[in-house]
Amino acid sequence: MLRRTLSSILLTGLLSLSNSIFAEGEPRIIAGPYLQHTTQTSMVIMWETDTPCISGIKYGKARFRPSGQKGKPDLAKILDLNVSSIETRTIHEFTLEGLEPETDYFYQAHSLGSDGKKIQSDVLIFQTAVRATSPFAFVVMGDNRSYPKRFKQLADKAWAERPNFVLNVGDVVANGKNKDEWIAQYLGPASELMKRVPTYVAIGNHERNASWFYEYSSYPSPENYYSFDYGNAHFTIVDSNADLSPGSEQLQWIIADLSASKAKWKFVAHHHPPFSSDKDDYGNTDFWLSKRGDPRVQSLIPIYEKHGVDIVWCGHIHDYERTWPIRDGKVDQANGVIYIQAGGGAAELEQFAPTRSWFTAKVLRNWQYCLATIHEGTFRMMAYDLDGRMYDYLELKK
Template sequence: MPTPSKSRVVGTAAWLGLLLLVALARGTGDKPPPPAAAPVANFAVAPYLQYATKTAITVMAETAVPLTATVRYGLSADLKGTATGQPGTMHELRLEGLQPSAKYFYQVTCRGDGATTVASPLLTFTTACDSSEAFSFTVVGDTQKNPVVTGKIAKLMWERRPHFVLHMGDVVDNGPDKREWTNEFFKPCAELLSRVPIYPCIGNHEKNHPHYYQYFSLPAPENYYHFTYGNAEFFSMDSNQFLTPGTKQYEWLDKALSASTAKWKICYHHHPCYTSDADDYGDTYKGGSTLGELKVKFLVPLYEKHKVDIAMNGHVHFYERTHPIKAGKVDRAGVVYLTSGGGGGKLEDFGPTPTFFKNQNRVDYHYCYFTIFDNVLEGKAFDHEGRLFDTFEIKK
C-alpha cells in the first residue's frame, strides 16, 4: 500500500480537526438551539452633541423604536440635573442654565412600556469658554460613503480632545439614504460626537433632504447660522444657493459680520471661493478654470470688507491652503482660504500648473486642528495616519 502523501495526511488531520470544532461548537447533546432573541430597543444613533454655547447644549439620539428619553447631567457623576423629552424615535433635549467653560457628565436613558430601556454609558461634554480663554477645534469635510476612513479620522480627531468639530458638508453621499446617516456617518463617529459638539454646513450631497435638518439641531433656518466660541465667531453658510448681493443669506452675513465684535472671524460653506482643483471648475492647465465656485465668489468682497480671517470649505476632496488673498492678489492683509474635503469621499487632484494663490496642498484623507488663544491662531493638518503635513500661524 503506498504511503499517503504529506498533503493527504495534513488534509485528513485538518478535516478531523474541523469536525471536532463543529461538534464542540454545537455541543454534544441533543439540546434544541436557543430561541432567537426578541427584538430589543437600541440606539439607531448613539447620543451626540449639538450647538454648545456658554450656558447650553443640545443632546440628541435616535432609537430604533419609539421611547421617551431622559438626560441626567451634572458637574459631578451623581447627575443632579434632569431633562425629559417626548416619546418618539428622534430625541432632542436642550440643556440650559449651564455654567460657562465647565465640564459636565451626562447619561441618556430611553424608556418605553415595561422593561424596554436603552441607556448610554456615562459621557461628558464641555460648555463654550469665555473670550479670555484658549480653545481648539478640528475640521473635517466630505465624509461621504467611506465609513472606514471616516472612522479613522474621527478617532484621530477625538485623540486631539477638541472643544468642537466643524464639518464642511457632504456629510453623506446621498442625503435621502437614512442608512448612510446612521451607519456611515454617526456610527464611525460615535465616540467623538458623544463628547464633542459638531457644527456642520450643508453640502450638495445632502440634497437638502429633511435628514440634514432632522439629524442636526441648529438655530433657524439651520442651513445658515452663526455661533461664538471663546474670542471667535463662526458663520456657516449654505453654498448650494447663489450667494449674491440682495439674497437673504448674503444680506444676513453682511449684517452679522458688521455686528461681530469677535477677535477672530471664520466663515465656512461647502463650495470653494478659491481652489487649484484640476477639473471641477474647468481645466487650470488650459487656463479655463474659474478657480472656484461662482455661487460663492460674491462673498469674497464681503470677506475682505469685514476682515474675515479664514474662509473654509469642502467639496473638493483634498487639502489646500491659500496664501492670504485680497483684491485678486496675494496680500498679507487678505483672507486665507482653506479646503478640507478629506473625510472619506473619493480623492481628487490638483491642476498641473500652480495657481497664483496656492500655498500648501495635499491629496490625502485628513483633518485639520486649530487652536486659538488671544491674538494667535495656529492651524495644522494631519493625514489619516496622524502624520502632520501642514502647519501655519496667524497673528493679529
C-alpha cells in the same frame, strides 16, 4: 432641530409613567447620543432609538471624588439633575440649560419603550463652551461621505486631539435623502468623537437639503446657515448650495452677521471653495483653462474682505489647499483673507490642476484634517494627514 419648548417638557421622574400610553416596541439606541450646539451655559444632546420612546437625560457637574470614598461612585449622586419629555419620538433632542461656562458635566441618555423596557447610554462627559479669554481648539474636516472606515480613522484622530468642537465643511453622507446613510456614514463612524464633542456642519451638496439634515441636526435657526460664538471667535456658517446672489436673503444675512460681530477672530465655513486648484471641476485642465474657484461663492469674496474675515473653511474638492491671504484678486499678506479647503475627509481623492495657481500656498493630495488653536491674538493651525504627519502649519497674530 426638533423645535420644542423646554419649559413644557421639564418633568422629573417621568420615566416611571404607565406603559400603556406608548406604541409597541423594545428600544435600542441606533445613533448617538451626540452633541450639537453649545454655549457657555447650554448643550444640545441628541440620539435616536429604533422604536418610539419617551426619553430623558440625567446629568450633573463633574466633581472631585470625596476624600475617603472608595469603589464605584453612586451614579445618582453624580447625575443629580435631570430633564425629560412626555413626547414619544425616535429622534430625541434636549437642551441642557443653566450650565456653568467651561465646565465638565457627566450625562446619561435614557429612553423608555412601549413594553416598559428602558435603554440607557453609557455615562458620558462634555464640556460647555469656554470663556472669551480662554484658549481653545477646534478640528476642521469635511467630505467624510461614502467611506465610513476611513472616516472613523480620521474621526478617532480628531477625538485624540481633544478639541473643544468640530467644524465640518459638509458632504457627511453620499445621499442625504437616504436615512440609513446618516447613521452608517456619519453618526456611526464618528460616534466616539460626537458623543463628547459638539459638531457644527456646513451643509454640502450631497446632503441634498434633505429633511434628515434638519432632523439629525440642532443648530441656530434656520440651520442650513447660522452663526455662533466660541471663545473670542465668531463662526458664520453658510449654505453655499443656496442662492447667494446680491440681494438674496442669505447674502443679506451674512453681511449683517459679519457686520454685527465684534469678535477678535472671524471665521466662515461653507462647502464650496471660492479658490481651488482642482483639476477638472471648474474647467478641465487637460484641455482648457480652469476658473480655479467655485462660481456659486464668488459673490462672497468682497464681503469677506470688507468685514475682516480671517479664514474661510471649505471642502467639496477632496484634498487640501491653503491659499495665501487674498484681497482684491491678489496676494495681500497684511490684509487678505485665507481660504482653506479641507475636503480630504474620506471620500475618493481628487487631482490638482497640473500648474500652480497664483493663490496657492500649500496643496496636499491625501486624506486629512486640520486642528486650529486660539489664545487671545494668536491663531495656529496644524494640518495632518491620515498617518498623523503634519504637512502644513499656519500661525497668525493680531
